Amino acid sequence: MNLPENVVCTLNADGELRKITENFAGKVFVLTDENTVKYCLDKLPVLKEIQAVVITIKSGEQYKNISTLQEIWTQMGENHGDRKSLFVNLGGGVIGDMGGLAASLFKRGIKFVNIPTTLLSQVDASCGGKLAVDFNNLKNEIGLFRNPDKVIISTEFLKTLDANQLKSGMAEMIKHALLYNEDYFDRLCEFDPQKPDYELLSRLIETSVMIKNEFVSKDPTEKGIRKMLNLGHTIGHAIESYSFETEKPLLHGEAVAAGLVCELYLSNNYLDFSHKKLMKVTRLINDLFPPFLFKFDKYEHLYSLMTFDKKNSGGNINFSLVKNFGVYEIDCHCKKEDVFQALSFYNQINI
Ligand SMILES: NC(=O)c1ccc[n+]([C@@H]2O[C@H](COP(=O)([O-])OP(=O)(O)OC[C@H]3O[C@@H](n4cnc5c(N)ncnc54)[C@H](O)[C@@H]3O)[C@@H](O)[C@H]2O)c1
Numbered sequence: 001m002n003l004p005e006n007v008v009c010t011l012n013a014d015g016e017l018r019k020i021t022e023n024f025a026g027k028v029f030v031l032t033d034e035n036t037v038k039y040c041l042d043k044l045p046v047l048k049e050i051q052a053v054v055i056t057i058k059s060g061e062q063y064k065n066i067s068t069l070q071e072i073w074t075q076m077g078e079n080h081g082d083r084k085s086l087f088v089n090l091g092g093g094v095i096g097d098m099g100g101l102a103a104s105l106f107k108r109g110i111k112f113v114n115i116p117t118t119l120l121s122q123v124d125a126s127c128g129g130k131l132a133v134d135f136n137n138l139k140n141e142i143g144l145f146r147n148p149d150k151v152i153i154s155t156e157f158l159k160t161l162d163a164n165q166l167k168s169g170m171a172e173m174i175k176h177a178l179l180y181n182e183d184y185f186d187r188l189c190e191f192d193p194q195k196p197d198y199e200l201l202s203r204l205i206e207t208s209v210m211i212k213n214e215f216v217s218k219d220p221t222e223k224g225i226r227k228m229l230n231l232g233h234t235i236g237h238a239i240e241s242y243s244f245e246t247e248k249p250l251l252h253g254e255a256v257a258a259g260l261v262c263e264l265y266l267s268n269n270y271l272d273f274s275h276k277k278l279m280k281v282t283r284l285i286n287d288l289f290p291p292f293l294f295k296f297d298k299y300e301h302l303y304s305l306m307t308f309d310k311k312n313s314g315g316n317i318n319f320s321l322v323k324n325f326g327v328y329e330i331d332c333h334c335k336k337e338d339v340f341q342a343l344s345f346y347n348q349i350n351i
């Protein structure tokens, strides 16, 4: 397995960025949000030295929209951005997705570098070229595929993230382990987000990006095998959407973790994923994530939310399930009563 050609994992992000800017004659812009401007910008002194124009937006998914894009383009125009400018995205998945799109459309596309600063954006959004903003209450509705010219991943940015954000990224890494092998899962179990060992984390992130890259490079436009990256997400997205209707909205990874437990239960039911392994993964998820309980009368509602999933076809809900670590199947169809049983399994193990 390899990292994508445009991705570098380093402990010296400033040094990597310098390699790019020292050969660069155009104006440099850096997109930050109100947190990354405070916690991450100082870790890249090169940006100050070259007098990069800092554009700062409010933080949060609710600002990942077309009005913020307009704000970004206005500031780029006012500061004389042109086709030779470089755009640096310094932030989590919101900044990477939206900044990448801003750069891709400005003057028909300028060079851009992503420096992901959350664990989720390092292990997931850093690879695959998906750029988008939300529109009309639909997530990632307007966007395109384009790879950044460089992605610089460094755990030095993660030190200011709270433990919940770290754990949220870990849900995607658990998914990667399920798609790869049990040895990687066991290595993940060694990482304690309450007392992070950043050297270990750095190696784990590298492995996760390589695993994701295997799926993305074989199927860049998600017609087949890339759908496996949706493991845990069919039920996870439904739980995430439902949580927004309650007083306890979940982080994406928290919902995916619950979705993984349910979809591993279905994997056990439909593809004979071993019960012992189901319980092993469930234990880690229980240790890491707070339970999110829903009553039986919500199952229909959750099921209807699953039917909105973009992977569905011909009225069926398409699940991506696993037979074993590293052995998987896309487009699996499960009976509604089995999906309900999977939700009950998740609820029971949390009581
Ligand atoms: N393009 C892809 O393939 C892909 C994959 C996964 C997720 N995403 C997108 O990513 C977004 C979620 O990403 P996210 O969880 O990184 O969200 P985010 O960008 O909103 O970051 C989460 C929070 O952490 C703060 N933050 C970021 N870096 C920090 C740091 N180093 N220290 C302290 N605080 C910091 C942010 O300000 C924000 O409040 C979603 O919009 C999702 O659609 C895209």
Ligand SMILES: [Zn+2]
Pocket: 124, 172, 233, 252, 256
């Ligand atoms: Zn996800």
